[in-house]
Amino acid sequence: MAKRVLVVDDDPAQRRILEETIKRFGYSVVSAESGDQALEILQAEGQDIQLLLLDLVMPGTDGMAVLAAIKTLPKKPPAIVQTAHGSIDAAISAMRAGAADFVVKPVSPERLEVSIKNALRIEALQGELTRMKASHGGELSFDDLIAGSETMARVVELGKRAANSQIPVLIEGESGVGKELVARAIQGESDRAGKPFVTVNCGAIPENLVESILFGHEKGAFTGATEKRIGKFQEADGGTLFLDEIGELPLEAQVKLLRALQEGEIDPVGGKQPVKVDIRLISATNQDLIKLVQEGRFREDLYYRLNVFPIWVPPLRERLEDVPELARHFAARFASEESKQIDGLEPEAISMLSRYSWPGNIRQLENAMFRAVVLADGDTVGVNEFPQIAAHVEGYSVTVPPAPAPKKPPQIEGPVVLGDSGRTPATIHIPAGNGRDAVGIPALSDSGDIRPLEAIEADMIRLAFGRYRGRMTEIAKKLGIGRSTLYRKMREIGLEARIG
Numbered sequence: 001m002a003k004r005v006l007v008v009d010d011d012p013a014q015r016r017i018l019e020e021t022i023k024r025f026g027y028s029v030v031s032a033e034s035g036d037q038a039l040e041i042l043q044a045e046g047q048d049i050q051l052l053l054l055d056l057v058m059p060g061t062d063g064m065a066v067l068a069a070i071k072t073l074p075k076k077p078p079a080i081v082q083t084a085h086g087s088i089d090a091a092i093s094a095m096r097a098g099a100a101d102f103v104v105k106p107v108s109p110e111r112l113e114v115s116i117k118n119a120l121r122i123e124a125l126q127g128e129l130t131r132m133k134a135s136h137g138g139e140l141s142f143d144d145l146i147a148g149s150e151t152m153a154r155v156v157e158l159g160k161r162a163a164n165s166q167i168p169v170l171i172e173g174e175s176g177v178g179k180e181l182v183a184r185a186i187q188g189e190s191d192r193a194g195k196p197f198v199t200v201n202c203g204a205i206p207e208n209l210v211e212s213i214l215f216g217h218e219k220g221a222f223t224g225a226t227e228k229r230i231g232k233f234q235e236a237d238g239g240t241l242f243l244d245e246i247g248e249l250p251l252e253a254q255v256k257l258l259r260a261l262q263e264g265e266i267d268p269v270g271g272k273q274p275v276k277v278d279i280r281l282i283s284a285t286n287q288d289l290i291k292l293v294q295e296g297r298f299r300e301d302l303y304y305r306l307n308v309f310p311i312w313v314p315p316l317r318e319r320l321e322d323v324p325e326l327a328r329h330f331a332a333r334f335a336s337e338e339s340k341q342i343d344g345l346e347p348e349a350i351s352m353l354s355r356y357s358w359p360g361n362i363r364q365l366e367n368a369m370f371r372a373v374v375l376a377d378g379d380t381v382g383v384n385e386f387p388q389i390a391a392h393v394e395g396y397s398v399t400v401p402p403a404p405a406p407k408k409p410p411q412i413e414g415p416v417v418l419g420d421s422g423r424t425p426a427t428i429h430i431p432a433g434n435g436r437d438a439v440g441i442p443a444l445s446d447s448g449d450i451r452p453l454e455a456i457e458a459d460m461i462r463l464a465f466g467r468y469r470g471r472m473t474e475i476a477k478k479l480g481i482g483r484s485t486l487y488r489k490m491r492e493i494g495l496e497a498r499i500g
């Protein structure tokens, strides 16, 4: 979707010229003939205005009054003001009042285009910066989340209610849907805002260290405990403890967790005294916990203790209307991180991304945008920058060039086995084969048939393993899956990892 610019000018001829010029730049345009009308449009439902081009001198509510009123609105699009030749004082006052830029009438199309692009770019980065600062400072709010869809409105509503109380929350949802971000927003809107937010990925802790990591240990409590260490519960004291992938917690640790929650105090390993802790508990899972309870893999009493206030975060395919804003948000972020001049996404790319099913959810979209920004040559990101997504969306499928059948079946060398030495090959050699895709994983078998997804997935995991030298967090991030899912899949394909 093209970005929408609101032109505010009482002169009809001037308005029409500006409308036409801005449309030619590829934006959509809405017009207002007065300051009052502009404010009405800005507050109207569904009018997603991303920028204002504002005349300063108008009868009634003038440009300065509009600038002042924008500050009180929930969404504050940047404004470029138009001033008459020679009215430098007016331009300075407008900039002080928050205008992003000023242009002198009659503005040339070139100057106007640069000004609009800069204002939009700064705005995108500003938004991202606020979000990142808020997240790190434990002050993220639900307004910082991209959650415009109806299904997410329910999540936000429940999250805000949870924030007003100390009730234990269980956040459920597929991997990568944003469970941790919701947890952070609950903390950021609660009276624990700004206090520690400590995350524990229960699926990634080696079983024999769970107790020490959660509750801490005294010096000499076990072989290798050369120093006293405080555990995650104590780290989170006064703030929030976020237990991610809670379904993966070993049974023995579940007993101890339950006791800690019941008593409000913990027993550090090797410690003589229990320690009182004041934590707010939020847990998350991408598994069906009730099923785990039925299978005897999760304690029922713990389940009821954690699942007092459940919040289900829907997968991205059930809120595809959030995709355009998420995609723009990630494009702005990665453009800034990669120091690339990217002005946005082409409408065709947004339309394609909005028709994909996103099995890896927002994390997958995030990774796809990262790759796309790196690939982009021009100042916009287009369909070509998403070959993997295009291959799965009807009407965009990429054609695999036919190649002569290989003499030997194409296969991944391996399996890569990480033993105690923890050695990993720097790269895994994948011989060229029939029907290879862009990253070298063969799509077709020797006989020319499509290979099963399971086999391709296994190849991807092995490839990622080699490329990122066994760094599990990075591998999981790049593959767009949780670490515990990665461990499980590795076990399934006989790839043993040394956990560390």
Ligand SMILES: Nc1ncnc2c1ncn2[C@@H]1O[C@H](COP(=O)(O)OP(=O)(O)OP(=O)(O)O)[C@@H](O)[C@H]1O
Pocket: 144, 145, 146, 147, 173, 174, 175, 176, 177, 178, 179, 180, 181, 182, 244, 286, 326, 329, 362, 363, 366, 481, 482, 483
């Ligand atoms: N509503 C949102 N707005 C902006 N960014 C989001 C949103 N939801 C998720 N993200 C981003 O998507 C990525 C994945 O989110 P997050 O880690 O919270 O997911 P998760 O469900 O906890 O994943 P996992 O189950 O694998 O632990 C993060 O980088 C997060 O910042």
